[in-house]
Amino acid sequence: MSEPRRPMRVFSGIAVSGGVAIGRAVSILGPSLEIVRFPIGDEGVAAELERFREAVGETARAIEGTRERSGEFLGAELAAIFGAHALLLVDPSFVGVIEQRIRKERVNAEWAVHQVCQDLRGRFERLEDPYLRERAHDIEDVGRQLLQHLLGGGHRDLSDLPRGVVVVADDLTPSEAIRLGRAGASGFAVASGSLTSHTSIIARSLHLPAVCGLAHAPELVTTDDPVILDGEAGNLIVHPTREVLASYGERQREELAREAAAARATAAPALCADGTEIELMANVDLPEEIADVVRFGARGIGLYRSEFLFLETEPRLPTEEEHYRLYRRLVEGAAPFPAVIRTYDLGGRKLARELMHLEEENPVLGLRGIRLTLARPEIFRTQLRGVIRAAAHGELWVMAPMVSRVEELRRFRALVEELSEEVEREGAGAPRNLRIGIMIEVPAAAVIAETLAREADFFSIGTNDLIQYTLAVDRNNRQVADLYQPLHPALLRMIRSTVLAARAAAIPVSLCGEMAADPRHLPLLLGLGLRRLSLNPRSIPALRAAAGRLQVADLERRVARCLELGTAAEVERELAGALL
Ligand code: PEP
Ligand code: MG
Numbered sequence: 001m002s003e004p005r006r007p008m009r010v011f012s013g014i015a016v017s018g019g020v021a022i023g024r025a026v027s028i029l030g031p032s033l034e035i036v037r038f039p040i041g042d043e044g045v046a047a048e049l050e051r052f053r054e055a056v057g058e059t060a061r062a063i064e065g066t067r068e069r070s071g072e073f074l075g076a077e078l079a080a081i082f083g084a085h086a087l088l089l090v091d092p093s094f095v096g097v098i099e100q101r102i103r104k105e106r107v108n109a110e111w112a113v114h115q116v117c118q119d120l121r122g123r124f125e126r127l128e129d130p131y132l133r134e135r136a137h138d139i140e141d142v143g144r145q146l147l148q149h150l151l152g153g154g155h156r157d158l159s160d161l162p163r164g165v166v167v168v169a170d171d172l173t174p175s176e177a178i179r180l181g182r183a184g185a186s187g188f189a190v191a192s193g194s195l196t197s198h199t200s201i202i203a204r205s206l207h208l209p210a211v212c213g214l215a216h217a218p219e220l221v222t223t224d225d226p227v228i229l230d231g232e233a234g235n236l237i238v239h240p241t242r243e244v245l246a247s248y249g250e251r252q253r254e255e256l257a258r259e260a261a262a263a264r265a266t267a268a269p270a271l272c273a274d275g276t277e278i279e280l281m282a283n284v285d286l287p288e289e290i291a292d293v294v295r296f297g298a299r300g301i302g303l304y305r306s307e308f309l310f311l312e313t314e315p316r317l318p319t320e321e322e323h324y325r326l327y328r329r330l331v332e333g334a335a336p337f338p339a340v341i342r343t344y345d346l347g348g349r350k351l352a353r354e355l356m357h358l359e360e361e362n363p364v365l366g367l368r369g370i371r372l373t374l375a376r377p378e379i380f381r382t383q384l385r386g387v388i389r390a391a392a393h394g395e396l397w398v399m400a401p402m403v404s405r406v407e408e409l410r411r412f413r414a415l416v417e418e419l420s421e422e423v424e425r426e427g428a429g430a431p432r433n434l435r436i437g438i439m440i441e442v443p444a445a446a447v448i449a450e451t452l453a454r455e456a457d458f459f460s461i462g463t464n465d466l467i468q469y470t471l472a473v474d475r476n477n478r479q480v481a482d483l484y485q486p487l488h489p490a491l492l493r494m495i496r497s498t499v500l501a502a503r504a505a506a507i508p509v510s511l512c513g514e515m516a517a518d519p520r521h522l523p524l525l526l527g528l529g530l531r532r533l534s535l536n537p538r539s540i541p542a543l544r545a546a547a548g549r550l551q552v553a554d555l556e557r558r559v560a561r562c563l564e565l566g567t568a569a570e571v572e573r574e575l576a577g578a579l580l
Contacts, residue, residue: 006225006239013189013214014481015234016200020252021166021187021209022245025225025238027218028169037111040102048102052109055149060089062145065315084135088142094120110150117143161185166229168214168221168236174198175311178286181206187229189214189221189236194484196464196475196514204517204536205285211236213478262541267297267337270547278526278547281337282537283512287312287326290333292537297544300337300395302534303460303512304330306383307344317379323386331394338395340460340534341387342439343380343412345401347372364474369402369439374411384419392429397437399460404442409455412436441465441513446494449501459502460534463513467491486515487568487575492528496563499529510534519546523578524571526552527559550578 040048063085088094094116101112117139124136161167163184171192172180177199180188188203193212203210209231221227221238228237228248237244269277281302282293293301309318309326318326330339347368360366373380387398400412413436424430440446441462453459463486468475470490473483485491495511502509510532515521517535519542525533526547535543558578562571 008241008244009220009238011189011214011217011220011236011238013211013217013234013236014193014195015231016193016195016212017188017203017208017210018231019187019207019209019255020231020248021229022248022252023164023166023186023227024162025168025189025221025223025227026161026165026185027221027223027225028167028172038108040106040108042106045103045106048109049099051150052098052102052112055109055146056089056095058149059142059145060086062149063089063142084138085142085145088138094139094142110147113143113146113150166227166236168218168227170218172199174202174308175314177202178206178308178311181208187231188212189217189227189229191215191218192476192478194476194478194481196484201285201514204538205289207538213481259538262296262538267294267299269299270544272526272547272550272552274551274553276526276552277531278543279510279532280540280543281340281510281512281532281534282334282540283534284330284537287329289537290329293333296537296540298334298337298537298540300334301330301339302510302532303399304339304341305345306342307346310344310346317382318386320382320386320389323383324389327387327390327396328393331390331396335394338397338435340397340399340437340458341390342399342401343370343383343387344373345369348402364468370400370408370412371402373400374408377415380415381419384416385423388416388420388423388431388434389428391431391434393432395433396431397435397458399437399439399458401439401462402442402465403438403440403452404444406448406451406455409438409452412438413455437507439465439512440498441469443470443494446470446498449498450504453501453505453507456507458507459498459509461495461498461509461511461513461530463491463495463511463515466494466513470494485568486521487524487571489563489565489567489571492524492559492563492571495525495528495530503529508532517543519543522546523550523555523575524559524562526550527555527557527562527575527578529556554578 063082098112098116101107101116102109120139121136124132124139161180161183164186166187166189167180167185168189172188172190177188185208187209190199190212191214193199200210200212209229211229211231211234214236217236225238226240228240228245230237270280271277279299281300282298283303284290284293284301285305285308309323313322327341330341345368347366348364367375387396390396398416400408403409416436420431420434435457437458437460438452438456439462440449440459445452446466464475467473467484467486471483471485471488473480475484499509511525511530512534516525516533517539522543555578558574562574565571565574
């Protein structure tokens with residue numbers, strides 16, 4: 001007997017990556033480390049102890065591996081921390097107590113680990129001696145790794161999903177999104193996230209429809225439910241009716257046809273209605289996208305987020321050779337236009353926090369971007385040598401993220417120059433036209449843009465972070481998503497003064513935040529004086545078409561008025577109708 005048809009239900013969230021996915025849902029619920037207590041009975045104790053000991057063995061092996069690799073990257077001091085972790089795993093006052101708890105209370109190993117870690121951590125945290133207080137972190141760290149092994153792998157096992165499924169999850173990390181996309185998932189519906197979160201950026205990079213901010217959907221959608229994900233409207237439709245299914249099927253076919261036509265683009269500059277030329281470059285996060293640079297007519301690569309290279313080599317950092325090989329591919333893929341390689345923006349909420357051993361209360365204001373790389377010169381040198389070697393093969397521009405002071409730019413330039421000489425001396429080829437630039441994504445940098453422009457070869461404005469830091473609104477926090485306003489007058493003024501500073505110093509300036517990919521913002525950006533944007537390559541055809549409907553002189557007049565306005569809503573009204 002066939003199952004009775006269930007009523008159709010529509011969940012609405014934030015549209016973060018366009019397109020339509022039709023398929024079966026796979027629901028991934030809950031954080032991977034949710035710990036529950038369950039009794040195992042007398043008969044279960046021996047097996048549970050065995051399971052726990054296996055997890056101890058696996059954790060010890062993983063720590064040893066990290067210790068060996070980190071010795072190379074992080075120096076002896078940090079490698080010693082892993083030594084302390086390894087010792088904990090043979091310490092009877094840690095593992096012995098956990099085993100005792102499993103035996104005495106007849107509980108699952110996860111619960112025993114969790115309880116013992118909590119007790120010990122509490123005790124260490126109350127100690128006066130700062131060295132001993134630090135041990136609390138070690139316990140937490142090792143406890144978490146043990147739990148990951150007990151719960152089955154360092155992360156949720158997402159590798160053997162059937163192809164074509166729509167993943168419905170509470171949250172997805174950028175690396176999970178990449179693994180899922182590469183394993184053939186056809187879309188993501190996520191309860192957390194925002195337009196500019198890195199998971200959303202990855203969905204766009206992989207060209208997968210995605211919707212975020214879908215509170216409750218993960219609990220209410222069951223694996224195998226038939227679903228449609230509408231990445232354009234931001235809807236997840238569960239148990240669609242036959243009519244809805246048919247109309248989305250039609251839309252999907254039209255989209256594929258449109259995309260095939262768009263992919264026959266040329267790399268001529270986009271032209272406004274009055275003949276003004278706009279350079280549209282590509283943001284690249286994953287190697288898969290290099291082919292899109294040419295397919296969608298990008299004039300080079302305006303942003304490569306090199307922290308994503310770590311995802312290819314995880315859990316270790318890339319070697320110089322791996323940096324070099326990928327950057328060379330980027331430079332050759334962007335030719336005859338430049339490829340802008342951004343040095344690691346690790347730290348913050350981004351990747352490799354654990355590898356860097358960062359424990360910060362407020363990581364977004366912490367050791368992130370250029371701050372982190374300057375603080376870990378061994379890591380930075382490896383990357384920069386790869387950059388410099390690749391620069392012998394074409395037009396490579398190197399750029400530092402999160403710059404807030406002139407000193408950072410100076411140290412960055414000095415290091416690039418020193419390493420260029422080193423590489424040249426070794427005979428590995430001289431960089432041809434290596435330019436050294438910075439992201440303008442911290443308000444301080446926008447305010448001192450004039451000073452920075454005297455020492456930088458180019459600017460790229462990162463509005464994703466510039467909005468976050470200017471307005472003090474977390475770019476990933478749904479509670480304040482309505483305050484994350486790209487049209488806020490403060491932001492307009494920051495962009496304007498940065499563009500003017502770059503013009504006065506005769507250096508190129510582009511904008512590479514997600515704002516650049518939205519044709520509705522194009523009138524504003526052109527009116528603010530920008531002529532070069534970098535965006536997801538698949539959005540280039542739509543931007544090219546939008547540019548053809550704009551008169552720059554009219555936009556400059558409108559935007560001059562916007563700069564005098566007080567609210568984002570007023571700016572929006574002033575610009576309404578600019579896109580003909
Ligand atoms: C930005 O902040 O606008 C940017 C392009 O960088 P990311 O999104 O990687 O922080
Ligand atoms: Mg940024």
